């Protein structure tokens with residue numbers, strides 16, 4: 001669903017690093033305003049005054065039946081172009097998944113979501129759910145544990161993209177740079 005462009009950007013941006021083990025079911029990330037980036041010759045550059053894609057808060061929970069990510073944006077609007085929220089996950093047994101929500105005028109502003117394996121193939125995940133709330137500036141994505149091989153723990157990375165015909169904007173809740181290299185700590189089932 002996300003297409004080669006986004007998937008390759010994910011691959012380029014997100015290199016695996018070891019994270020310390022911790023027993024927790026939830027991670028909450030506060031992200032500054034005004035740290036939206038776009039690609040540049042040097043990698044990424046900050047776009048001053050850009051509100052699109054600007055994440056301000058993110059919560060990722062490993063619940064009894066699902067992994068649920070919820071991001072709050074500074075100003076979520078029905079913008080021309082393609083809006084994408086993506087979350088990659090890896091688990092204790094080595095399962096890797098990329099789940100995404102995308103919305104546009106063509107797709108529809110309620111959006112659609114899917115899950116892919118590392119090779120880009122769609123994973124059957126019929127109970128996948130998402131919600132885009134333009135009133136509260138929140139995008140939520142619920143990935144059932146059954147689509148992750150019912151892991152003991154999961155680590156995740158979240159990004160928000162906006163793709164126009166000649167421009168790409170990105171923000172992530174993990175740091176204030178355009179590129180990043182981080183996983184959450186291990187989220188054990190709560």
Ligand SMILES: [Ca+2]
Nearest residue numbers: 031032054055
């Ligand atoms: Ca931000």
